[in-house]
Amino acid sequence: MTNFRGDHPEAVIPQDILNLEKTANLLRQDVIRMTAAAASGHPGGSLSSADIVAALYFQVMNHRPAEPKWPQRDRFILSKGHCAPVLYAALARSGYFPAEDLLNLRKIDCHLQGHPDMHKTTGVEISSGSLGQGLSISIGMALATRLDSLPGHIFTLLGDGESQEGQVWEAAMAAAQYRLDNLTAIIDVNGLQIDGHTRDVMNVEPLAAKYEAFGWTSRDIDGHDLEQVIDSLQWSRTVAGPVAIVARTVKGKGVSFMENEAGWHGKAPSPEQERQALAELNAQAEALAGEPAEASN
Amino acid sequence: MTTALKPRATREAYGEALLELGRLHEDVVALDADLAGSTMSKLFAARYPERFFNVGVAEANMMSIAAGLAVGGKVPYASTFAVFATGRAFDQVRQGIAQPRLKARICASHGGITVGEDGCSHQSVEDVGLMRILPHMKVVVPADYNQMYAAVMESYEHPGPVYIRSGRSKVPFVYREIPAALGGGADVLKEGTDISIIACGIMVAKALEAADILQKRDISAEVVNVSILKPIDVDTVAASLAKTGCAVTAEEHSIIGGLADAVSEVATEYCPVRIGRLGIRDVFGKSGTPEELLEEFHLTSEHLAGLAGQVLNRSS
Numbered sequence: 001m002t003n004f005r006g007d008h009p010e011a012v013i014p015q016d017i018l019n020l021e022k023t024a025n026l027l028r029q030d031v032i033r034m035t036a037a038a039a040s041g042h043p044g045g046s047l048s049s050a051d052i053v054a055a056l057y058f059q060v061m062n063h064r065p066a067e068p069k070w071p072q073r074d075r076f077i078l079s080k081g082h083c084a085p086v087l088y089a090a091l092a093r094s095g096y097f098p099a100e101d102l103l104n105l106r107k108i109d110c111h112l113q114g115h116p117d118m119h120k121t122t123g124v125e126i127s128s129g130s131l132g133q134g135l136s137i138s139i140g141m142a143l144a145t146r147l148d149s150l151p152g153h154i155f156t157l158l159g160d161g162e163s164q165e166g167q168v169w170e171a172a173m174a175a176a177q178y179r180l181d182n183l184t185a186i187i188d189v190n191g192l193q194i195d196g197h198t199r200d201v202m203n204v205e206p207l208a209a210k211y212e213a214f215g216w217t218s219r220d221i222d223g224h225d226l227e228q229v230i231d232s233l234q235w236s237r238t239v240a241g242p243v244a245i246v247a248r249t250v251k252g253k254g255v256s257f258m259e260n261e262a263g264w265h266g267k268a269p270s271p272e273q274e275r276q277a278l279a280e281l282n283a284q285a286e287a288l289a290g291e292p293a294e295a296s297n
Numbered sequence: 298m299t300t301a302l303k304p305r306a307t308r309e310a311y312g313e314a315l316l317e318l319g320r321l322h323e324d325v326v327a328l329d330a331d332l333a334g335s336t337m338s339k340l341f342a343a344r345y346p347e348r349f350f351n352v353g354v355a356e357a358n359m360m361s362i363a364a365g366l367a368v369g370g371k372v373p374y375a376s377t378f379a380v381f382a383t384g385r386a387f388d389q390v391r392q393g394i395a396q397p398r399l400k401a402r403i404c405a406s407h408g409g410i411t412v413g414e415d416g417c418s419h420q421s422v423e424d425v426g427l428m429r430i431l432p433h434m435k436v437v438v439p440a441d442y443n444q445m446y447a448a449v450m451e452s453y454e455h456p457g458p459v460y461i462r463s464g465r466s467k468v469p470f471v472y473r474e475i476p477a478a479l480g481g482g483a484d485v486l487k488e489g490t491d492i493s494i495i496a497c498g499i500m501v502a503k504a505l506e507a508a509d510i511l512q513k514r515d516i517s518a519e520v521v522n523v524s525i526l527k528p529i530d531v532d533t534v535a536a537s538l539a540k541t542g543c544a545v546t547a548e549e550h551s552i553i554g555g556l557a558d559a560v561s562e563v564a565t566e567y568c569p570v571r572i573g574r575l576g577i578r579d580v581f582g583k584s585g586t587p588e589e590l591l592e593e594f595h596l597t598s599e600h601l602a603g604l605a606g607q608v609l610n611r612s613s
Contacts, residue, residue: 118397126368130392133361137393140365143350147371170358178350
């Protein structure tokens, strides 16, 4: 696929919905291939957030893969760092590093660590992995951006299980206190965590109401409906104060035997399972290819 | 000998140096967790409110926000009590600041037992150990107001993370003037030939007093102030150990993880000698006045001189 605008070779072309569907599908295939090749990693939450990540990197965010530290850029913070595979796939497919690196995920000589490392991987804004810290770090970035009068918006992706960490709510308080217009939290609510259903392990709902009570503006959306995802992300830029987008998703989305199964949180597919998963995702991609391209964009 | 200047707390130097850094550098920002009046970051807060962030009673949040500010190109100074900065927020410091080698400064006040009456919940005797074990973390424990001021000023330039410990109580001046720099972080304050007294923080002034006591017993003690515990000045410490052949360490911290271990590590690798360790001996603190607590835990010049005598006897 062609990633870059002809007039602006360092900038990613914003994709239309149909192309974003295809890109999200590609990211999902990457996640399957990467975790299968690594024989470890976290496919479940990577698949549930693939549409959100695709929308950010290929439509919503202003960023320049050829100039990763471009001061005016928007920033993506993966607070749920275990979903590194989908982040790496998005970074590679938007041009930060070669896509062939993806198959060396978690290998001793590869820059793609099990959890994101800002010094090893180009395009990773901050190291993460220990949950519950990304929103606070995003607040620091949002404050720095505001102090410097830079236009960048900070988009932070959290998990619903991660929302059990108390620090998330320390951050929720602070973001409202500091009236951060340039901060959006997206909570990928796939409803599952390692030990089972989030509602059974430790209920975090109602998330949107919680953020509202903390002084945020929030919106509940279908995290696989790219129109809703894009509309909400763009809308969040215009809202005064911090915005929480509570995205309802399916863990393992796109691979039938992974969907809604907590067991696929941190387990890699076997070679046979990889073949089956890719066959399913390819079928979905072919269905998309049959769709007429939209006139806009 | 210490100087005749009226004792001042090292946390006062933090507040005043931070204010000066704020004047000199627009990218300096400060954070506190509802202790700005105690850590003295309130001076910066009053002068530069737009660059000061009080996060409330939320130390973990503070450390991660500091990390984000550092990623965003600021030089954040985060302060709270040592026990909370290192214990409560250890994981945030580990993942958010140390591992990414960010230019964030953790300036913890109320280190050690001279916090006094508040008791063990607020007395940190483990903070230096917790910070020393983190890769990339520079660990600084200045001896007096003047050295603290210098440590804070020079921390601005350090490319990675720094932990600087200050104290609540007033301590005598060891340095007559604010030094230009900490250098390698090990100053031989008094030369001697029989034993090395290697101290940090408030124990440096007491080490100088102990050397005077020992002098009266015809024992020539060398006094070394180790203000940078990590990376420790191996050459200076090892040279002193080689010269005297034995040592005592003195710190307002557990003898596990702090200066005693740092000096022992140098000795083990470069110059194995007998080392006596004066510090908190694997217990928590308790309530009392700072002076009572120093006596209770044997952190006095008399006990230090006594321990030096014992080490010398065993070494000869």
